[in-house]
Amino acid sequence: MxxxxxxxxxxxxxxxxxxxxxxxxxxxxxxxxxxxxxxxxxxxxxxxxxxxxxxxxxxxxxxxxxxxxxxxxxxxxxQEMQEIAKAIPSGWQNDSKQRSDVAYLFEEVDNEKIIEELPVKKEYIDVRYVKGAVIWNLDRENYNKSHLNKIISHKSYQSMTLRNVNTARFLADCK
Structure with a gap:
C-alpha cells in the first residue's frame, strides 16, 4: 500500500x-x-x-x-491523501492574493467540531473540515483580520501538521 x-x-x-x-x-x-x-x-x-x-x-x-x-x-x-485533496476547491490557491492551507489532523483531534474551536474570525476565512484535515482559504489582505496566526497558540495545534494546498495536491497525485 x-x-x-x-x-x-x-x-x-x-x-x-x-x-x-x-x-x-x-x-x-x-x-x-x-x-x-x-x-x-x-x-x-x-x-x-x-x-x-x-x-x-x-x-x-x-x-x-x-x-x-x-x-x-x-x-x-x-487514498486518504486523495480524498483530502479532492475536498480543496479548485479555485483555492497559495499565491500572492490567497493563502490556502491544509492542517492534517492527528487522531485525537480528527473531528468536525474542531472547526468551532479554532480561534479564527470566520467572516475573513473559509474554514472547512474533511475527514483527516481542516482546510482553509483567505485573501492575504485579510490575514491579520482572520486571526489565523492565533491557531499556533490553540490547544489542538500540537495535534496537526500544516502544508499549503500546492504541497497537498502534489502529495495526493504522486503515483
Missing part, C-alpha cells in the same frame, strides 16, 4: 533540522519500499504492507533514535 508520512515541526526555523537523505535512510532501514521525500518539510512517500498505526510507531521510534528528538508523525494512505 502507498503511504505518505507527514513529519511535524521539522526544518522550520532554526530547530529540528533534518537532512532528507538521512531521513530516507531511516525509511529504508525500516524495510519500507521506494521511499522519497518531497521538498524539505518532512513529506515522505513510501510503500508498506503494514498498518498505519504500526508504521507510525516504528517511524517515530526510529526517528528519535536517529535524530535525538521526538518527531510527531502522521501516516496517511494514498
Amino acid at each position: 502507498k503511504y505518505v508520512a507527514l513529519l511535524r515541526g521539522i526544518n522550520v526555523g532554526k530547530g529540528h533540522r533534518i537532512d532528507m537523505k538521512r531521513l530516507v535512510g531511516v525509511f529504508v532501514s525500516l524495510g519500507y519500499s521506494n521511499p522519497s521525500t518531497y521538498i524539505n518539510s518532512g513529506n515522505v512517500l513510501f510503500e508498506s504492507d503494514k498498518k498505519p498505526r504500526e508504521i507510525r510507531e516504528e517511524i517515530e521510534f526510529s526517528l528519535k533514535k536517529e535524530f535525538g528528538f521526538v518527531i510527531p508523525t502522521l501516516v496517511k494512505t494514498e
Whole structure:
C-alpha cells in the first residue's frame, strides 16, 4: 500500500533540522519500499504492507533514535491523501492574493467540531473540515483580520501538521 508520512515541526526555523537523505535512510532501514521525500518539510512517500498505526510507531521510534528528538508523525494512505485533496476547491490557491492551507489532523483531534474551536474570525476565512484535515482559504489582505496566526497558540495545534494546498495536491497525485 502507498503511504505518505507527514513529519511535524521539522526544518522550520532554526530547530529540528533534518537532512532528507538521512531521513530516507531511516525509511529504508525500516524495510519500507521506494521511499522519497518531497521538498524539505518532512513529506515522505513510501510503500508498506503494514498498518498505519504500526508504521507510525516504528517511524517515530526510529526517528528519535536517529535524530535525538521526538518527531510527531502522521501516516496517511494514498487514498486518504486523495480524498483530502479532492475536498480543496479548485479555485483555492497559495499565491500572492490567497493563502490556502491544509492542517492534517492527528487522531485525537480528527473531528468536525474542531472547526468551532479554532480561534479564527470566520467572516475573513473559509474554514472547512474533511475527514483527516481542516482546510482553509483567505485573501492575504485579510490575514491579520482572520486571526489565523492565533491557531499556533490553540490547544489542538500540537495535534496537526500544516502544508499549503500546492504541497497537498502534489502529495495526493504522486503515483
